[in-house]
Amino acid sequence: MSLSRTVRREPTVLHGHLLKRVANYTATPSEHSQPIPPPPPKPSRWTRFLTILGRTTLVTILAGTGAFYYVTYKERHPGTQLPYDPSKKTIVVLGSGWGATSFLRHIDNTDYNIVVVSPTNYFLFTPLLPSVAVGTLSPRSILQPTRYETRHKPRQIKVIEATATNVDPKNKTVTFSDLSPIRGQISETTIAYDYLVYAIGAEVQTFGIPGVQDKACFMKELKDAENMQSRFLDCLESAGFPGQSEEEIDRLLHMVVVGGGPTGIEVSAEIRDFLEEDLRSWYPELAQHIRISLVEAMPSVLPMFSKQLIEYTVSSFRKHKIDVLTGTMVKEVKDKSVVLQMPDKSIQEVPCGLVIWAGGNKQRDVTRDLMVKLKDDQKSPRGLQIDDFMELKGASGIYAIGDVTHTSYAPTAQVANQEGAYLARHFKTIAKRDALLAQRDAATSNEEREKIHARISKTKMRPFHYTHQGTLAYIGSDEAIADLPFMNNNYASAGTATYLFWRSAYISNLFTLRNRTLVAADWMRTMFFGRDVSRN
Numbered sequence: 001m002s003l004s005r006t007v008r009r010e011p012t013v014l015h016g017h018l019l020k021r022v023a024n025y026t027a028t029p030s031e032h033s034q035p036i037p038p039p040p041p042k043p044s045r046w047t048r049f050l051t052i053l054g055r056t057t058l059v060t061i062l063a064g065t066g067a068f069y070y071v072t073y074k075e076r077h078p079g080t081q082l083p084y085d086p087s088k089k090t091i092v093v094l095g096s097g098w099g100a101t102s103f104l105r106h107i108d109n110t111d112y113n114i115v116v117v118s119p120t121n122y123f124l125f126t127p128l129l130p131s132v133a134v135g136t137l138s139p140r141s142i143l144q145p146t147r148y149e150t151r152h153k154p155r156q157i158k159v160i161e162a163t164a165t166n167v168d169p170k171n172k173t174v175t176f177s178d179l180s181p182i183r184g185q186i187s188e189t190t191i192a193y194d195y196l197v198y199a200i201g202a203e204v205q206t207f208g209i210p211g212v213q214d215k216a217c218f219m220k221e222l223k224d225a226e227n228m229q230s231r232f233l234d235c236l237e238s239a240g241f242p243g244q245s246e247e248e249i250d251r252l253l254h255m256v257v258v259g260g261g262p263t264g265i266e267v268s269a270e271i272r273d274f275l276e277e278d279l280r281s282w283y284p285e286l287a288q289h290i291r292i293s294l295v296e297a298m299p300s301v302l303p304m305f306s307k308q309l310i311e312y313t314v315s316s317f318r319k320h321k322i323d324v325l326t327g328t329m330v331k332e333v334k335d336k337s338v339v340l341q342m343p344d345k346s347i348q349e350v351p352c353g354l355v356i357w358a359g360g361n362k363q364r365d366v367t368r369d370l371m372v373k374l375k376d377d378q379k380s381p382r383g384l385q386i387d388d389f390m391e392l393k394g395a396s397g398i399y400a401i402g403d404v405t406h407t408s409y410a411p412t413a414q415v416a417n418q419e420g421a422y423l424a425r426h427f428k429t430i431a432k433r434d435a436l437l438a439q440r441d442a443a444t445s446n447e448e449r450e451k452i453h454a455r456i457s458k459t460k461m462r463p464f465h466y467t468h469q470g471t472l473a474y475i476g477s478d479e480a481i482a483d484l485p486f487m488n489n490n491y492a493s494a495g496t497a498t499y500l501f502w503r504s505a506y507i508s509n510l511f512t513l514r515n516r517t518l519v520a521a522d523w524m525r526t527m528f529f530g531r532d533v534s535r536n
Contacts, residue, residue: 102420205360260296
């Protein structure tokens with residue numbers, strides 16, 4: 001009995017002993033055990049914000065880079081195009097300016113064969129031409145090859161670099177010449193058209209004033225801006241030649257800008273910026289001699305702007321020592337001076353080194369010749385007269401847009417751009433109507449013909465309506481002016497904020513990502529490194 005009870009108690013004693021040892025082990029950690037680390041502190045709100053911001057920025061950069069690469073790849077690698085279709089009608093486009101390029105951008109050429117004839121194989125963004133003239137922008141930044149537009153269309157478009165010399169509205173033909181010096185001879189070709197888009201633009205109006213054509217710099221084409229930049233720098237370097245008198249230095253560095261429209265205003269502003277931001281650093285001994293005069297025959301500059309913006313511009317110009325001579329006419333341009341008729345009718349000969357002519361347009365010889373052929377319907381010497389659908393009066397199948405026309409609208413890039421887009425939509429309507437007419441002629445029953453005729457009657461030709469989107473002009477010193485339509489009224493704005501809007505508006509109106517990137521890069525380059533004063 002005692003033995004069995006002893007055996008039954010031993011596990012109880014052993015169990016208690018083990019519990020005691022475990023308790024002692026738990027209560028007294030050995031010298032080799034590690035303490036339990038405290039939980040990490042929660043990040044602050046600022047840390048969490050920076051983390052989210054960094055990740056968002058990284059994702060945005062990666063997504064933006066990918067999108068940029070995709071768009072540029074698509075621009076450089078257009079797809080295959082439909083070939084020439086002899087069953088389609090042919091549209092011949094004369095010109096590559098605002099109207100013609102807008103037409104090419106918007107036209108659905110699956111309905112037509114298109115041929116482009118222009119003396120230049122590119123589109124020029126003319127509002128930024130004054131910036132090229134002083135080196136703010138590179139010339140290539142505001143050029144867009146015409147073949148870029150035509151290559152991205154559904155059907156192949158033939159582009160011919162040539163100058164139109166004759167339009168025969170009776171036989172519906174166009175004659176053009178290749179004036180390239182590499183051929184060594186003038187070659188003429190005549191092609192037929194079903195429709196003609198006449199958008200060759202205008203040339204500079206000199207009003208027959210002696211010396212303007214030979215001695216003044218224009219601001220119409222790219223070569224004009226490059227010529228002005230070269231002659232401007234030539235005046236600077238000549239003024240810095242040793243031994244020049246004070247009078248000769250003052251003459252060489254007096255710049256006269258003729259024309260108080262947006263182009264003349266912006267040229268004067270760009271020259272002034274060039275002076276303040278660059279020339280004072282590189283030509284400190286000459287900078288104080290530079291003088292700018294703006295000559296305008298009308299009573300005020302910028303007649304398309306509101307009165308308060310005109311006053312603001314004139315005040316800003318005078319504050320920056322730009323002479324504004326309104327009511328003043330140019331009578332002659334000489335080698336070393338310009339002859340002016342002042343508001344009091346007195347004649348003054350003003351010494352100057354450079355005359356920039358930024359006033360007026362006139363029709364080209366081929367346009368005047370076309371007006372003579374249609375003299376019964378074309379009686380305005382200022383341009384071609386068109387109907388509400390852009391069709392030339394007296395010539396079926398010829399549509400005129402841009403500066404070649406005489407309408408109630410101002411001859412601006414904005415008007416030509418809208419006219420080109422409208423004409424593209426108009427040709428789409430014509431194609432739809434022609435297709436319905438062909439179906440009606442092929443119909444075998446009167447009921448079917450009546451249904452098609454009802455559809456034809458609903459295909460209405462809508463007349464052109466211009467929508468004014470505002471007027472902008474750069475006035476220098478990082479300031480601009482704007483007259484914008486707002487709630488059936490005009491909203492007038494001026495200053496630095498308007499200048500930023502001016503830049504964003506011009507960037508958005510550039511036709512391609514390539515041009516937007518190049519112009520933005522040029523603006524950044526000029527801001528950090530200044531304009532280049534070297535000559536090649």
